[in-house]
Amino acid sequence: MQFGPYIMTALLAAPVIGIVALASYRLRALSMSGAIGAVVTGLIVFVIGGISASVALFAFFIFGSLLSKLPWPGGRKKSIGGSERDWKQVLANGGVPCAALLLLFARPDLREEASMLYLGAIATMFADTSATEIGTRFGKRAINILTFKPIEPGTSGGVSAIGFAASLAAPALITLLHYLTRGLGELCEFQGAHWVMPLVLGGFIGALTDSVLGASIQAKYRCGVCGKVVESHRHCGKEAVLISGVPWIGNNAVNAIASLIGALVSLGLLYRFG
Ligand SMILES: [Zn+2]
Numbered sequence: 071m072q073f074g075p076y077i078m079t080a081l082l083a084a085p086v087i088g089i090v091a092l093a094s095y096r097l098r099a100l101s102m103s104g105a106i107g108a109v110v111t112g113l114i115v116f117v118i119g120g121i122s123a124s125v126a127l128f129a130f131f132i133f134g135s136l137l138s139k140l141p142w143p144g145g146r147k148k149s150i151g152g153s154e155r156d157w158k159q160v161l162a163n164g165g166v167p168c169a170a171l172l173l174l175f176a177r178p179d180l181r182e183e184a185s186m187l188y189l190g191a192i193a194t195m196f197a198d199t200s201a202t203e204i205g206t207r208f209g210k211r212a213i214n215i216l217t218f219k220p221i222e223p224g225t226s227g228g229v230s231a232i233g234f235a236a237s238l239a240a241p242a243l244i245t246l247l248h249y250l251t252r253g254l255g256e257l258c259e260f261q262g263a264h265w266v267m268p269l270v271l272g273g274f275i276g277a278l279t280d281s282v283l284g285a286s287i288q289a290k291y292r293c294g295v296c297g298k299v300v301e302s303h304r305h306c307g308k309e310a311v312l313i314s315g316v317p318w319i320g321n322n323a324v325n326a327i328a329s330l331i332g333a334l335v336s337l338g339l340l341y342r343f344g
Contacts, residue, residue, distance in 0.1 A: 079117045087112035090128075099135040100155050107160035111168060118171040119188065120255020125247050126189060127167065130196040133243075137203035162322035166191040166329040174256060185258035186268065186340050187333040189248055193241035193269050194276025194332025195325065200240040201277055205233025215281040226301060226321065227285025229278075241273025242266075268339035276332015283324045289315040 087109055095105040108131075116124045155163075167188050174184035205212065205223060209230030212223040221228040245266055252260035291300050291310035301321055303310055
């Protein structure tokens with residue numbers, strides 16, 4: 071295997087990726103550990119996947135960060151947790167896409183499969199981020215996806231009508247960007263209309279999975295000080311009590327599992343209907 075061209079590409083891309091990561095750190099979209107994780111992820115994506123793969127990841131990252139900075143209607147401000155992403159969040163978001171590209175690197179004969187897994191994972195995360203950021207701000211009513219009971223917008227496991235719309239629009243944008251950048255890099259080219267449904271529906275179902283996991287196995291705690299149900303085991307400076315879910319399954323684990331499922335659903339839909 072020839073590593074020379076890969077090393078050259080990495081050396082050329084590193085300064086650009088470094089500048090984007092540094093700017094994201096300065097703009098508080100990433101913590102320091104998140105910025106380092108983003109450089110590693112960016113290098114893997116650009117060196118193995120090329121421009122087409124990078125555009126999809128970049129769009130998810132930029133639009134996701136912009137959506138998290140959207141103003142809150144009525145001036146109310148709710149925190150969904152710090153908006154700075156740390157390395158754990160970068161790994162939860164970038165793990166499956168990077169694994170798909172490593173598959174592409176190791177098995178160039180599986181190019182179409184690896185490309186669909188990569189794009190399906192990104193479509194899922196973008197769908198989930200968009201649904202959360204938009205649904206929390208503009209959702210009139212949110213319900214628990216499993217019990218259908220009303221739930222505070224922004225709580226894991228909650229879904230809303232506008233959130234559903236966002237989680238269809240986001241994968242559609244990823245699909246459009248892949249169409250516009252087809253052939254630029256190592257990802258399999260956009261192959262016509264039969265790639266649209268697997269990506270859009272795969273991303274949508276992946277985001278839906280995220281909500282189902284958020285409503286079921288994700289750890290939820292009750293803060294003994296303020297009485298709120300929270301997703302972190304510490305709140306108001308005190309240990310909170312586990313009231314449901316699995317203690318070691320937090321938001322990052324749910325995101326990683328959902329992106330894997332979204333990727334596999336996209337691939338399955340391509341096999342079945344492509
Ligand atoms: Zn509290």
